[in-house]
Amino acid sequence: MSKRISILTGGMMLCLIIALVSLCLGAVSLTPAELFRAMKNGPNDTAGWIFWYARLPRTAACLLAGAALSVSGAVIQAVLANKLASPSIIGVNAGAGLAVTISCALGAISGWAIAGSAFAGAFAAVLLIMTAAQKTGASRTTVILGGVAVNAFLNALSEAVTTLVPDVGVMTVDFRVGGFSAVSYTRLIPSGALILIALTVLLTLCNDLDVLALGEETAQSLGLSVKKLRTVFLVLAAMLAGAAVSFSGLLGFVGLVVPHAVRKLVGSDSGNVLPLCIFGGAGFVTICDLAARMMFSPYELPVGIILSVLGGPFFLMLLIKKRGGRTHD
Numbered sequence: 315m316s317k318r319i320s321i322l323t324g325g326m327m328l329c330l331i332i333a334l335v336s337l338c339l340g341a342v343s344l345t346p347a348e349l350f351r352a353m354k355n356g357p358n359d360t361a362g363w364i365f366w367y368a369r370l371p372r373t374a375a376c377l378l379a380g381a382a383l384s385v386s387g388a389v390i391q392a393v394l395a396n397k398l399a400s401p402s403i404i405g406v407n408a409g410a411g412l413a414v415t416i417s418c419a420l421g422a423i424s425g426w427a428i429a430g431s432a433f434a435g436a437f438a439a440v441l442l443i444m445t446a447a448q449k450t451g452a453s454r455t456t457v458i459l460g461g462v463a464v465n466a467f468l469n470a471l472s473e474a475v476t477t478l479v480p481d482v483g484v485m486t487v488d489f490r491v492g493g494f495s496a497v498s499y500t501r502l503i504p505s506g507a508l509i510l511i512a513l514t515v516l517l518t519l520c521n522d523l524d525v526l527a528l529g530e531e532t533a534q535s536l537g538l539s540v541k542k543l544r545t546v547f548l549v550l551a552a553m554l555a556g557a558a559v560s561f562s563g564l565l566g567f568v569g570l571v572v573p574h575a576v577r578k579l580v581g582s583d584s585g586n587v588l589p590l591c592i593f594g595g596a597g598f599v600t601i602c603d604l605a606a607r608m609m610f611s612p613y614e615l616p617v618g619i620i621l622s623v624l625g626g627p628f629f630l631m632l633l634i635k636k637r638g639g640r641t642h643d
Contacts, residue, residue, distance in 0.1 A: 318586055325593035332597045336373040336604050375497040376600040379562040382509045384595025386554035387569020392527040393547050400569035401555040404461025408468035409439025410559035415472045419479040425504040428560045436556030440548050492565035492618025505557040512553040520584040565618050567625020
């Protein structure tokens, strides 16, 4: 217990430090004293404007997206009993992206419309993968391959809509690759509310998630309504991924890398994994965004590029380690 508390406390403190550094550094750096004055005095000078309208929404977006995508990945992995699953790999993010694209093409661009459509698209994608896996009795590797195919198909549809409706301004490079340079309170606040609600509910269901991860027969023998509970977890995972995509774009591999790293530290107990995924994911995305801002200053990379550079080799390493999943089919 003391080790768990120490790790969680350390993760929370590290996340807070990373967030503070993110608020201070950028094209124009702010000292801690300037940051404190900006917080106190509001957007009445240059430092205040930078803090309130650039650094604060961007850092909050990084923290929320990282926490949402990492917890969504951990939940999807538990429900599918597949540690190679993540929102970006099996098409959940792509489903959200397609729904956002269609929503914008139809002129529904308010914060709640974007957040709601992203959730609907993410849930439709995860439900498609889950239903296909159950109906066909697909192996874990087949589920991943099917998810990759769905991901490619949905991304192609998004590109088609963007081509046919060029005025869909949301489909910038930042959105397709994933980034926070254009984040605004209009989109962040509704999506952030959905993320906080989903995280709160999931933290109360950790024991049920552990039982569900034991297998359908075991869960039913312990009195759980497996289908109903699985649907609840998929809805919450889709809410997290969809809400994050609505303002961060199609960020990849967060839901794969962070849950694996967390399990190495605290094991597979969801009561330990989910809270640490919140802090780990939030800190991981924020520090990657900070690197994207600072590495080639004054030029800025979309953070999705950094995440793909880190996550792609990590995914390949997992595939090689598991020999393509054949030992787990």
